[in-house]
Amino acid sequence: MKKLIFATALAIGSLTAVNAQQDAAIAQASTDEATITKAVDTQETVAQDFKEIKATELPKPVLEAVASDFKGATVSKAYKNAKGEYKVVIATADKKQKTVYASADGEWMKKKMKMNKKSRQ
The missing domain is CATH 1.20.5 (Single alpha-helices involved in coiled-coils or other helix-helix interfaces)
Structure with missing residues (x-):
């Protein structure tokens, strides 16, 4: 038991x-x-977060930054978010595409660029 x-x-x-x-x-x-x-x-x-805009709607400082930092590159697409930040897809002179992020005054935003490291290569 x-x-x-x-x-x-x-x-x-x-x-x-x-x-x-x-x-x-x-x-x-x-x-x-x-x-x-x-x-x-x-x-x-x-x-x-980003809404597509026309490349001609980019602020002049952003366009100047693209022209000075990426010689021979053209803007393929442009996007803007509510904070006034810009996502810019550029076609470089060697026919590669890069995505970069900038503030309205043309300053590159490195933090967001690191997030999209694959798209920058």
Whole structure:
């Protein structure tokens, strides 16, 4: 009889331990999913932040910065966000495309350029 009670208690204890591990795994998966969702939402916000504009609508300082820093390059596309920052896609003299970011006064924004390192190469 003692063995039967001991075996029952052992079985219940094992099930409780397995259930606790499953709960921990589910909680971890939920946390990982929330982190991934947050990262995707952040990337989409950055990508959707800019609205396309005509290249002729770029401020003169931005156009001058492109002309002086990228000899022979032409502006392919231009975008503007609510902060007054510009995303400029340029075609370089050697027929490569680069995406650069600038403020309204023609200053390059290095932080955003680092985010898009692949597009600059």
